[in-house]
Amino acid sequence: MSANFSVSEENYIKAIYHIQQSVDTVSTNALAEQLKTKPASVTDMLKKLKTKKLLHYEPYQGVRLTAEGRKLALGIVRKHRLWEFFLVEKLQFGWDEVHEVAEELEHISSKKLIDKLDAYLDFPRFDPHGDPIPDSSGRMAAQQQINLIDLPLNTPAEVCSVGSQSAELLELLTHKQISIGTRLEVKKQFGFDHSIEIRVKNQPAFTISQQLAQVLFVKRV
Amino acid sequence: MSANFSVSEENYIKAIYHIQQSVDTVSTNALAEQLKTKPASVTDMLKKLKTKKLLHYEPYQGVRLTAEGRKLALGIVRKHRLWEFFLVEKLQFGWDEVHEVAEELEHISSKKLIDKLDAYLDFPRFDPHGDPIPDSSGRMAAQQQINLIDLPLNTPAEVCSVGSQSAELLELLTHKQISIGTRLEVKKQFGFDHSIEIRVKNQPAFTISQQLAQVLFVKRV
DNA sequence: AAATTATTTTAGGCAAATCTAAATTTTATT
DNA sequence: AATAAAATTTAGATTTGCCTAAAATAATTT
Numbered sequence: 001m002s003a004n005f006s007v008s009e010e011n012y013i014k015a016i017y018h019i020q021q022s023v024d025t026v027s028t029n030a031l032a033e034q035l036k037t038k039p040a041s042v043t044d045m046l047k048k049l050k051t052k053k054l055l056h057y058e059p060y061q062g063v064r065l066t067a068e069g070r071k072l073a074l075g076i077v078r079k080h081r082l083w084e085f086f087l088v089e090k091l092q093f094g095w096d097e098v099h100e101v102a103e104e105l106e107h108i109s110s111k112k113l114i115d116k117l118d119a120y121l122d123f124p125r126f127d128p129h130g131d132p133i134p135d136s137s138g139r140m141a142a143q144q145q146i147n148l149i150d151l152p153l154n155t156p157a158e159v160c161s162v163g164s165q166s167a168e169l170l171e172l173l174t175h176k177q178i179s180i181g182t183r184l185e186v187k188k189q190f191g192f193d194h195s196i197e198i199r200v201k202n203q204p205a206f207t208i209s210q211q212l213a214q215v216l217f218v219k220r221v
Numbered sequence: 222m223s224a225n226f227s228v229s230e231e232n233y234i235k236a237i238y239h240i241q242q243s244v245d246t247v248s249t250n251a252l253a254e255q256l257k258t259k260p261a262s263v264t265d266m267l268k269k270l271k272t273k274k275l276l277h278y279e280p281y282q283g284v285r286l287t288a289e290g291r292k293l294a295l296g297i298v299r300k301h302r303l304w305e306f307f308l309v310e311k312l313q314f315g316w317d318e319v320h321e322v323a324e325e326l327e328h329i330s331s332k333k334l335i336d337k338l339d340a341y342l343d344f345p346r347f348d349p350h351g352d353p354i355p356d357s358s359g360r361m362a363a364q365q366q367i368n369l370i371d372l373p374l375n376t377p378a379e380v381c382s383v384g385s386q387s388a389e390l391l392e393l394l395t396h397k398q399i400s401i402g403t404r405l406e407v408k409k410q411f412g413f414d415h416s417i418e419i420r421v422k423n424q425p426a427f428t429i430s431q432q433l434a435q436v437l438f439v440k441r442v
Numbered sequence: 443a444a445a446t447t448a449t450t451t452t453a454g455g456c457a458a459a460t461c462t463a464a465a466t467t468t469t470a471t472t
Numbered sequence: 473a474a475t476a477a478a479a480t481t482t483a484g485a486t487t488t489g490c491c492t493a494a495a496a497t498a499a500t501t502t
Contacts, residue, residue, distance in 0.1 A: 091337040116312040
């Protein structure tokens with residue numbers, strides 16, 4: 001039954017899946033940038049993947065995965081995250097050095113392999129970055145969000161929710177230029193007042209209070 | 222330093238390596254058959270691999286790996302056999318169902334991965350088929366040959382050497398249609414006279430004496 | 443030694459996945 | 473609404489790895 005796709009095709013499907021986490025329709029340019037290729041190449045591949053019914057695509061209208069495409073994407077994500085878990089848990093890799101290797105391993109096709117690996121690892125639900133691992137039928141836990149207070153030092157993360165909607169909080173966030181999607185790392189933690197020093201992009205680091213940190217939820221990136 | 226080769230290139234190098242175990246120089250046809258491709262395609266690839274200095278090749282003269290080619294081949298063999306060991310030992314695959322999956326895994330490029338896997342498996346010296354696993358510098362134990370007497374029941378094996386050259390022995394072997402390369406399995410062992418019943422390919426099983434079995438050396442296949 | 447057969451190489455093409463440059467369509471701006 | 477800018481697609485090439493058919497070379501047989 002389940003067809004056989006090239007590494008390239010799988011990478012396109014995976015990239016579309018990831019971009020669709022934040023926008024409904026994926027643009028040719030966004031895909032080209034993500035895949036480090038040229039827009040013209042993307043167009044070619046989209047036409048091919050459309051004939052394979054993995055995505056909805058009309059010229060100039062962007063692209064969305066079909067149910068079948070999503071299923072394939074979840075299979076690849078499952079493999080990627082299980083292999084990452086294996087590398088960290090069993091082979092003692094650091095969680096920050098597993099991505100590249102998993103990018104290769106995720107294209108190994110044997111379903112039996114991945115299901116046996118899953119069982120061997122005792123069906124982990126989150127990978128070393130905190131991202132949920134789809135089970136063999138494609139279901140997975142909601143995105144794991146952690147409190148900024150609990151984010152380890154020097155771990156890239158992205159603000160994904162804020163624990164209050166008060167005007168005062170929003171004013172403070174605006175002033176600090178923090179919003180949903182802001183990427184940051186914690187550089188220092190001060191035990192005295194539990195304040196933390198964070199760094200956004202390449203800007204200079206600055207300090208935020210315990211009270212503020214406690215209402216910010218992030219996911220590792 | 223170590224360059225990056227395509228899956229196809231690696232498969233050619235590996236095939237040449239294996240064929241060179243029994244003959245010094247590998248013919249285009251032999252390679253084509255092993256790789257399930259056409260001789261013309263082989264010629265193309267040989268020309269390419271020659272420019273990469275992985276092999277010695279002159280038109281019509283067959284091919285031999287260079288030291289560099291051999292090193293690459295040993296790296297691939299190492300990966301293949303370590304993954305096979307992993308699949309059987311940790312993931313509970315049967316030893317007869319790991320080959321295909323290992324054919325894919327052997328092309329994962331990370332050296333760090335394979336060295337960590339090696340350590341995790343506690344540096345095994347033989348894979349589940351009894352073939353030796355090269356260490357990280359390419360050294361490996363001699364081919365594991367065992368006496369036919371010691372071959373477990375129902376284990377496919379191949380005759381690889383004969384412990385005597387006597388005419389009488391050769392006559393007997395000819396009559397039983399056993400030669401180097403014959404594939405067989407032991408189906409029964411009789412304690413009374415230590416004779417064993419063996420089966421060659423799909424032919425009916427037949428019995429051979431203890432004396433004969435003792436001079437036949439096989440390797441698992 | 444000549445002729446036949448088998449092996450190997452060359453020549454010319456094809457499909458996948460990419461690229462650059464040019465044309466087209468959409469979106470944004472005046 | 474017209475124009476400028478941005479995004480996207482088309483057209484035409486390139487590379488890799490494979491193919492078939494034909495030519496060249498080597499090996500075998502008579």
